[in-house]
Amino acid sequence: MLQIVPDLDGGASAQTTIEIAAALTRVGARALVAARGGSLVSELQARGGLFAALPVDAKNPLAMANNVQRLARLIKAERIDLVHARSRASAWSAYGATRLVKTPFVTSFESSYAAGGPLALRYNLVMTRGDVILAGSAEASHSAARLNPATKDKVHIVLGGVDCRVFSPKSVSSARVQAVRRLWGVPPDARVALIALGPSPAGDCKTALDAIRTLAEQNRAEAATDAVFDVSSLRVIIGASGASAAELKEIDGIIAQSGLQDIVRQGDIVSDPPAALLAASVVMALSRNPGAFASLALEAQAMGAPILATTGAAAAETLLAPPEVEPSARTGWRTMAGDSGAIAVALGEALNLGATARDRLSLHARAHVERRFARELMWEQTLDAYAAALNTVRKPAE
Numbered sequence: 001m002l003q004i005v006p007d008l009d010g011g012a013s014a015q016t017t018i019e020i021a022a023a024l025t026r027v028g029a030r031a032l033v034a035a036r037g038g039s040l041v042s043e044l045q046a047r048g049g050l051f052a053a054l055p056v057d058a059k060n061p062l063a064m065a066n067n068v069q070r071l072a073r074l075i076k077a078e079r080i081d082l083v084h085a086r087s088r089a090s091a092w093s094a095y096g097a098t099r100l101v102k103t104p105f106v107t108s109f110e111s112s113y114a115a116g117g118p119l120a121l122r123y124n125l126v127m128t129r130g131d132v133i134l135a136g137s138a139e140a141s142h143s144a145a146r147l148n149p150a151t152k153d154k155v156h157i158v159l160g161g162v163d164c165r166v167f168s169p170k171s172v173s174s175a176r177v178q179a180v181r182r183l184w185g186v187p188p189d190a191r192v193a194l195i196a197l198g199p200s201p202a203g204d205c206k207t208a209l210d211a212i213r214t215l216a217e218q219n220r221a222e223a224a225t226d227a228v229f230d231v232s233s234l235r236v237i238i239g240a241s242g243a244s245a246a247e248l249k250e251i252d253g254i255i256a257q258s259g260l261q262d263i264v265r266q267g268d269i270v271s272d273p274p275a276a277l278l279a280a281s282v283v284m285a286l287s288r289n290p291g292a293f294a295s296l297a298l299e300a301q302a303m304g305a306p307i308l309a310t311t312g313a314a315a316a317e318t319l320l321a322p323p324e325v326e327p328s329a330r331t332g333w334r335t336m337a338g339d340s341g342a343i344a345v346a347l348g349e350a351l352n353l354g355a356t357a358r359d360r361l362s363l364h365a366r367a368h369v370e371r372r373f374a375r376e377l378m379w380e381q382t383l384d385a386y387a388a389a390l391n392t393v394r395k396p397a398e
Helices: 011-026 041-046 061-077 088-101 118-128 138-147 174-184 201-221 245-258 273-279 294-302 340-351 355-372 375-394
Strands: 002-004 032-035 050-053 083-085 105-109 132-135 155-157 191-196 234-239 264-266 282-285 307-310 333-335
Touching: 002 011, 002 061, 002 088, 011 032, 011 041, 011 375, 032 061, 041 050, 061 088, 083 088, 088 105, 088 118, 105 118, 105 138, 105 375, 118 138, 132 138, 132 375, 138 155, 155 375, 174 273, 191 201, 191 273, 191 340, 201 234, 201 245, 201 340, 245 264, 273 294, 282 294, 282 340, 294 307, 294 355, 307 340, 333 340
Parallel strands: 002 032, 002 083, 032 050, 083 105, 105 132, 132 155, 191 234, 191 282, 234 264, 282 307, 307 333
Antiparallel strands: none
């Protein structure tokens, strides 16, 4: 099997590529990965994958045409049975190569591929041309069908998986959690709202801070004896590790405009994600991008952290919340994008959880992830989709 990804420098796509390479190796298949290179090449090889250095991230038409021939030669030389492309530029080259050598072709489709002008949509259309299409959410599946109605019967939804051994409260020592809180400069008795930033960092930040400001205003409007939670005792950590210098400057401006400078600061959440999630009282994963935070939502639930996600997004699809379940069985909150009032209500409910209710939510969330989204289940679903692609292409014409 050959997976094609732009690079192995990190990120969800690269990590999933390595996970699937490991799964393929476990069942006795040869797992090749073609990419420009990257810091995770050694991890791929350590987990049984084979690496082929190719500039498959190239978007120049001439370079892409050259990649068609290079990939066709690689497919023949390595006797590849199936090719899986995880990005648009590489998918165009892989599509050409697999049509030349009659090899089954799989693509990964994201919701954002169904948006844009005519030229962008034409470019994105290649992600619907797989013999089988892997969609990261039901929303992505619907988006693929809107872009190309012929995809309806070819889509397999794979919501993702999490390593429940790494993302486990029992695997994280209190010393790790305390180290994260010290790094953030958070007082020992303060509750923490952790704001995750997605593809639009400034917009994600503003949405979350607007909701926190709304909650603060609501609390101030109530009598002191009626206020269950005092927002002034909250500390807000913005996980801005991946933001550019320009984005960080814009975020600083948003913080200043929010009037919440006393309780908001930027903080690292990538050096020890499990400990960061365990240190959070609530995780705010709010984005208008429907594909954002899918992995984070699973990791947060695996750690038992209350999470707020945007309705209609992949992250929200992984949660249990009313009316799907009773409030006592929820694992998070779904909120409308940009609705600071509704988000403030959900945030207040999450922060006001008592110890018993918080423990119940954590146990429900952990069990939910183990039952439906463990890494091994994602492996199985992906390999089943590969088998479907092989069977589809090999099925004799009727």
